[in-house]
Amino acid sequence: MRLVTWNVNSLRARLPRVxxxxxxxxxxxxxxQETKTDxxxxxxxxxxxxGYVAADHSxxxxxxxxxxxxxELGVSDATSGLPxxxxxxxxxxxxxxxxxxxxxxxxxxxxGRELASEWYAQKLDFFDAMAKRxxxxxxxxxxxxxPLVVAGDMxxxxxxxxxxxxxxxxxxxxxxxxERAALRAVVDAGLLDAYRxxxxxxxxxxxxxxxxxxxxxxxxxxxxLTLVSPELAQRLTRVGIERDYRKGSKPSDHVPLVAEWA
DNA sequence: ATGCCGTCGCACCGACGA
Numbered sequence: 001m002r003l004v005t006w007n008v009n010s011l012r013a014r015l016p017r018v019x020x021x022x023x024x025x026x027x028x029x030x031x032x033q034e035t036k037t038d039x040x041x042x043x044x045x046x047x048x049x050x051g052y053v054a055a056d057h058s059x060x061x062x063x064x065x066x067x068x069x070x071x072e073l074g075v076s077d078a079t080s081g082l083p084x085x086x087x088x089x090x091x092x093x094x095x096x097x098x099x100x101x102x103x104x105x106x107x108x109x110x111x112g113r114e115l116a117s118e119w120y121a122q123k124l125d126f127f128d129a130m131a132k133r134x135x136x137x138x139x140x141x142x143x144x145x146x147p148l149v150v151a152g153d154m155x156x157x158x159x160x161x162x163x164x165x166x167x168x169x170x171x172x173x174x175x176x177x178x179e180r181a182a183l184r185a186v187v188d189a190g191l192l193d194a195y196r197x198x199x200x201x202x203x204x205x206x207x208x209x210x211x212x213x214x215x216x217x218x219x220x221x222x223x224x225l226t227l228v229s230p231e232l233a234q235r236l237t238r239v240g241i242e243r244d245y246r247k248g249s250k251p252s253d254h255v256p257l258v259a260e261w262a
Numbered sequence: 263a264t265g266c267c268g269t270c271g272c273a274c275c276g277a278c279g280a
Contacts (some may be wrong), residue, residue, distance in 0.1 A: 009279085010269055034279085036270070061270050062278075111279060155280070174280060209280070210267035223280075253268080253280085 001261050003029040005151035005226055007254035011035040014252055015043055021256060022050050028070050029098050031106035031151040035064030059091025065106040073099040084129035086122040103137055107152035112173035127182035134189035151226040156183045162222035191227035194259045198239045206241055207254045215246050226259045235261035
């Protein structure tokens with residue numbers, strides 16, 4: 001199984017790069033964030049022509065998430081919205097079952113803006129709701145663990161290793177301790193950070209600011225994560241960051257994160 | 263203290279992003 005998460009920063013603007021990626025990497029599942037599209041404009045036809053189906057939660061000009069899967073696998077039992085999320089209808093969470101057994105959630109965690117803001121408080125609340133949801137999804141009614149993936153833009157760099165200059169990121173969003181603790185609570189509800197499972201000490205960024213040549217200067221952060229249930233974590237064979245997709249024509253400011261398991 | 267860059271829309275600026 002090859003599963004990818006990618007914040008595309010507008011699916012309309014990025015569709016050529018997305019189709020290029022599907023052709024080059026042939027993922028089984030692609031979790032998208034910041035699709036920034038109206039539901040009626042979601043490119044179901046273009047994806048179908050490439051051999052994919054999608055469960056999308058599209059909210060118009062902001063946010064928007066989707067779970068895309070190879071047509072043979074299919075998506076079923078899709079649900080939009082995170083139970084208990086602080087602001088409803090922001091299109092930040094969508095779940096679907098892929099291939100009949102794998103539950104996949106694509107998530108776009110709120111930015112948080114400033115530490116002393118209502119948006120920051122809502123970001124922490126969103127993580128709380130995520131942790132509760134993971135607790136609901138991780139086992140079946142008999143307590144048997146289920147295969148589960150929560151992938152997306154967490155808008156938090158989990159550790160100083162995931163930030164180009166930790167000293168420049170004191171007491172700001174994406175690195176503050178309450179955010180990191182809130183993200184850890186999601187993981188502690190029953191998941192593992194797939195990239196860190198296979199690359200415990202490696203620096204690997206998934207986002208670089210468009211401005212001031214940050215990409216070419218190596219100034220990035222690892223804020224896109226694929227969180228997997230323990231049994232899937234044991235089967236991981238490769239977790240890689242496709243940083244070349246930050247180059248070329250009209251790139252997103254995020255790159256795809258690929259996870260594979262046997 | 264602000265813009266840098268990119269995207270969107272009741273659009274030629276402002277909001278938002280991280």
